[in-house]
Amino acid sequence: MENKYDIIIIGTGTAGRTLAGRAKSSGLKFAIIDSREYGGTCPLRGCDPKKVLAGVSEATDLNNRLIGKGAGTEKPLLVYWPSLIEFKRTFTEGYPREAEKMFADMGIDMYRGRAHFENENTVLVGKDKLKGKYIFLATGSKPRKLSISGEEYMTTSEEFMEIEKFPGKIIFVGGGYISLEFAHIARRVGSEVLILHRSEKLLGGFDFDLVNMLVKASEAAGIRILTNRPVVAVEKGNNGFLVSAEYKTEKQSEIQTFNADMVVNGAGRIPDFEDLRLENAGVEAGKKGIIVDKQMRTSNPRVYAGGDCTAEGMQLTPVATLQGEVAAANILDGSGAEADYTGIPSAVFTIPVLASVGISEAKENSKYRVIFRDRSKWNTTRRAGLEFAASKVIIDETKDRIAGAHILGPNAEEAINIFAMAMRLGLRASDIRKMVFTYPTVCSDIRYML
Numbered sequence: 001m002e003n004k005y006d007i008i009i010i011g012t013g014t015a016g017r018t019l020a021g022r023a024k025s026s027g028l029k030f031a032i033i034d035s036r037e038y039g040g041t042c043p044l045r046g047c048d049p050k051k052v053l054a055g056v057s058e059a060t061d062l063n064n065r066l067i068g069k070g071a072g073t074e075k076p077l078l079v080y081w082p083s084l085i086e087f088k089r090t091f092t093e094g095y096p097r098e099a100e101k102m103f104a105d106m107g108i109d110m111y112r113g114r115a116h117f118e119n120e121n122t123v124l125v126g127k128d129k130l131k132g133k134y135i136f137l138a139t140g141s142k143p144r145k146l147s148i149s150g151e152e153y154m155t156t157s158e159e160f161m162e163i164e165k166f167p168g169k170i171i172f173v174g175g176g177y178i179s180l181e182f183a184h185i186a187r188r189v190g191s192e193v194l195i196l197h198r199s200e201k202l203l204g205g206f207d208f209d210l211v212n213m214l215v216k217a218s219e220a221a222g223i224r225i226l227t228n229r230p231v232v233a234v235e236k237g238n239n240g241f242l243v244s245a246e247y248k249t250e251k252q253s254e255i256q257t258f259n260a261d262m263v264v265n266g267a268g269r270i271p272d273f274e275d276l277r278l279e280n281a282g283v284e285a286g287k288k289g290i291i292v293d294k295q296m297r298t299s300n301p302r303v304y305a306g307g308d309c310t311a312e313g314m315q316l317t318p319v320a321t322l323q324g325e326v327a328a329a330n331i332l333d334g335s336g337a338e339a340d341y342t343g344i345p346s347a348v349f350t351i352p353v354l355a356s357v358g359i360s361e362a363k364e365n366s367k368y369r370v371i372f373r374d375r376s377k378w379n380t381t382r383r384a385g386l387e388f389a390a391s392k393v394i395i396d397e398t399k400d401r402i403a404g405a406h407i408l409g410p411n412a413e414e415a416i417n418i419f420a421m422a423m424r425l426g427l428r429a430s431d432i433r434k435m436v437f438t439y440p441t442v443c444s445d446i447r448y449m450l
Helices: 014-020 043-046 047-065 081-092 096-105 177-189 208-220 317-333 379-383 412-425 429-434 443-449
Strands: 003-011 030-034 110-111 115-119 122-125 127-139 142-144 169-173 192-196 222-228 231-237 238-249 253-260 262-265 270-271 304-307 346-348 353-358 368-374 390-396 402-407
Touching: 003 238, 003 317, 003 402, 003 412, 014 030, 030 127, 030 402, 043 047, 043 081, 047 081, 047 177, 096 110, 096 127, 096 304, 110 192, 115 192, 115 379, 122 346, 169 177, 177 192, 177 222, 177 346, 192 253, 208 222, 208 353, 208 390, 304 317, 317 443, 346 412, 368 443, 402 412, 402 429, 412 429, 412 443, 429 443
Parallel strands: 003 030, 003 127, 030 110, 127 304, 169 192, 169 262, 192 222
Antiparallel strands: 115 122, 122 127, 142 270, 231 238, 238 253, 346 353, 353 402, 368 390, 390 402
16 A cells, blocks of 8 residues: 655654654654554663663662761662563553654554565555655664674663563673663672773763763672673573674683673664665665765755664764654754764763763863862762762863863762753853752752862
8 A cells, every 4th residue: 555645654653753842733644663662762771761771770779889978778778670670661551652652642643563665755565555755764773783693692771671580690791881770770780790891991072080080989889890701602602692792812722611600791872774774765874873864865965864773972962853854844844953962972871870961082282171070079979879970071172162071979960060061052161050959969060060
């Protein structure tokens, strides 16, 4: 069956929903497609449920950090996983139905299945053929494959958030934010945790000095971290799994083995577009994703793209929202809007949290001033019972502008927004120093980070 539409959206995640939100007011005919539950990664199997797990872990750990300092228990608490998973599901189970109702109320036709291009303006979904004046690709991302022997025995980050019985011993493969965040959760559940990372530095893209301090905080929490250990194989045995990793030194190379009850693929996520048959539509893509310009147009002027499937911007929910808004403005209004990625912050929800915005290195340029503060003894850190906290702010002195900011410590994910706002709105560093914040808070510490 062939149906014609003004706009076809492939993907019901953040970017797709953002464009779909204009359907009712536009008066145009929309279709939306998804092969999984409606809603996308963030609310169902990504940042939102992950933050629920991390929040309870943080609350439990906060109690334990303050034992002997007035906390209401005398012995350490552990996260009770069964009830935490049930709590998490109260956020996720009803969301697909709510999303479908929202699309129906807006008059959007819904399709389910894996879509692919037949030609430059036609998409096939099962037995349905959809022709669109414009097509918006918002297919998101999926767990990265490691292409190693025994990979089928590994648990993905999506599956990790659904396990019923928590394992006693877990190995996380990869040293990115997925492994670090879930490792901190697992440790507060009571598991023995090991992270195996292929290179020397964890959390690529984050500030080196603050990452090193976070590694110390992780190890102090009982998380074992081994770098320069690329995993080469996973074997299944009678009593769990055997993980083999190659360890190289200047003089020799050896295979080291580790036992675990569960092995989690925490090696990150990649754009999900490989079966779209982009070549049929003349849409170009590279290793980092679908290639788009600042207006979110692909190489096919009929096709736009946004969110994690694109090669532009960080894989973050706010970025997907921004790109969906830009695509909507250009498809519906022809406004010529362009995506501006200035001052977009990110955070790793470990204990403590690491948050970042802008550059992390001054690149030996004399116009930059780097201000590092060890905040371990500051009142806001001690009050939270934490031992590790710091900040690094990079200022372009020729313009008195914030070029980068990095915070490790309590409420870092909130405080970083002040620096992000300053960067995005072009505020001067001296403007921030004039701010009067509520006290005593982490934001009131900002004046002393500068």
